[in-house]
Amino acid sequence: MPDFLSEAQALFEYTQSMRRDFHAHPELGFHEVRTAGIVAKELTALGLEVHTGVGGTGVVALLEGAKQSPVVLVRADMDALPIREETGAPYASQNPGVMHACGHDGHTAVLLTVAKMLNAHRSQLSGTVKFMFQPAEEGMGGAEKMIEDGVLENPKVDVALALHVWNEKPVGWVGIAGGPAMAGAEIFKIKVRGKGGHGAVPHLAVDPILAAAQVVSALQGIVARNIAPLQTAVVSVCTIHGGETFNVIPPAVEMTGTIRTFEPAVRTRVLERFEKTVHSIAEGMGCQAEIELQILTPATINQPETAARVQAVARRLFPEADVDTANYITMGSEDFAFVLEKVPGCFFFIGSANPEKGLDAGHHHPRFDIDEAALPRGAALMAAIMTDLLKS
Numbered sequence: 001m002p003d004f005l006s007e008a009q010a011l012f013e014y015t016q017s018m019r020r021d022f023h024a025h026p027e028l029g030f031h032e033v034r035t036a037g038i039v040a041k042e043l044t045a046l047g048l049e050v051h052t053g054v055g056g057t058g059v060v061a062l063l064e065g066a067k068q069s070p071v072v073l074v075r076a077d078m079d080a081l082p083i084r085e086e087t088g089a090p091y092a093s094q095n096p097g098v099m100h101a102c103g104h105d106g107h108t109a110v111l112l113t114v115a116k117m118l119n120a121h122r123s124q125l126s127g128t129v130k131f132m133f134q135p136a137e138e139g140m141g142g143a144e145k146m147i148e149d150g151v152l153e154n155p156k157v158d159v160a161l162a163l164h165v166w167n168e169k170p171v172g173w174v175g176i177a178g179g180p181a182m183a184g185a186e187i188f189k190i191k192v193r194g195k196g197g198h199g200a201v202p203h204l205a206v207d208p209i210l211a212a213a214q215v216v217s218a219l220q221g222i223v224a225r226n227i228a229p230l231q232t233a234v235v236s237v238c239t240i241h242g243g244e245t246f247n248v249i250p251p252a253v254e255m256t257g258t259i260r261t262f263e264p265a266v267r268t269r270v271l272e273r274f275e276k277t278v279h280s281i282a283e284g285m286g287c288q289a290e291i292e293l294q295i296l297t298p299a300t301i302n303q304p305e306t307a308a309r310v311q312a313v314a315r316r317l318f319p320e321a322d323v324d325t326a327n328y329i330t331m332g333s334e335d336f337a338f339v340l341e342k343v344p345g346c347f348f349f350i351g352s353a354n355p356e357k358g359l360d361a362g363h364h365h366p367r368f369d370i371d372e373a374a375l376p377r378g379a380a381l382m383a384a385i386m387t388d389l390l391k392s
């Protein structure tokens with residue numbers, strides 16, 4: 001096995017300059033034109049077969065080793081968020097109101113570095129690496145679009161991998177576990193319809209505000225009273241809108257929110273109770289409710305065998321203490337789940353915070369920034385895993 005840690009360190013300036021360039025020029029989901037252009041240019045320069053415009057602005061590249069199969073896919077996401085950056089960093093966003101606040105700039109730079117390293121060792125790869133640079137990870141379905149465009153076919157993907165820099169943990173920490181890694185997410189919209197009227201004569205109206213308030217309270221009983229205490233689910237009402245002025249009972253109230261679960265059985269139970277609770281409370285209060293439910297992502301579930309292999313590679317690469325295999329999970333959701341629904345694989349976390357340098361704001365925060373020391377560690381680990389999976 002090549003010494004990927006040293007190789008990644010030697011490429012640090014490349015990785016950092018790429019990451020900072022992407023950071024300074026963030027693009028929203030499905031608008032990653034500049035980013036995808038740089039990615040395609042870098043991959044073409046390596047002599048790889050490159051396909052652009054996959055699932056919108058996605059880029060796919062193939063690196064064939066000594067044999068054609070198996071095919072291992074490795075994915076990075078390229079999109080930024082609609083957030084106004086407040087880091088004050090020299091490489092801060094030059095695109096006002098758009099920011100790489102989740103570290104996808106780092107993922108893109110890491111995967112380009114991985115491509116460089118693996119390309120230099122292609123004769124040692126007994127199979128094909130498929131690089132997937134995806135658009136629109138942030139709740140816009142970029143992975144699904146690329147799957148529809150055939151990213152998992154021609155050649156057919158056998159195993160898939162992805163990493164996420166993780167600011168909830170310090171640089172040095174690596175989180176890899178089999179089973180659930182990130183939650184499945186649903187978006188809901190509830191419309192409670194009553195009958196509008198004068199605020200002074202409520203008996204002539206049907207008040208949707210009171211009904212909506214009861215619905216919000218009752219929804220919190222679903223997880224508390226229907227889900228086993230050692231299982232996990234979240235139901236959050238995050239917006240509520242109704243009424244225009246102080247003396248008019250409005251005709252309707254709208255609410256939106258999210259449901260997060262890991263286990264399919266828990267998800268089914270929560271959704272069943274959700275529908276029943278909303279409808280029966282609204283009706284009990286004389287109103288009608290309409291529910292719109294949209295699945296954002298399924299749960300991200302790691303195949304135990306692949307996860308065990310990734311753990312073994314990480315233990316060889318890093319000191320034992322750095323590798324956390326204790327089933328670290330988060331209620332955040334991840335678009336890569338759509339890939340892992342179709343092929344086995346592993347999604348893992350690379351600690352990227354450094355509180356001493358003030359680099360520990362959470363993901364999606366206007367002051368989010370990472371310690372770039374995490375990047376070569378991620379690149380080395382990913383290159384080592386790919387080489388391990390493709391050893392003859």
Ligand code: NI
Binds near residue numbers: 103104137164
């Ligand atoms: Ni992210």
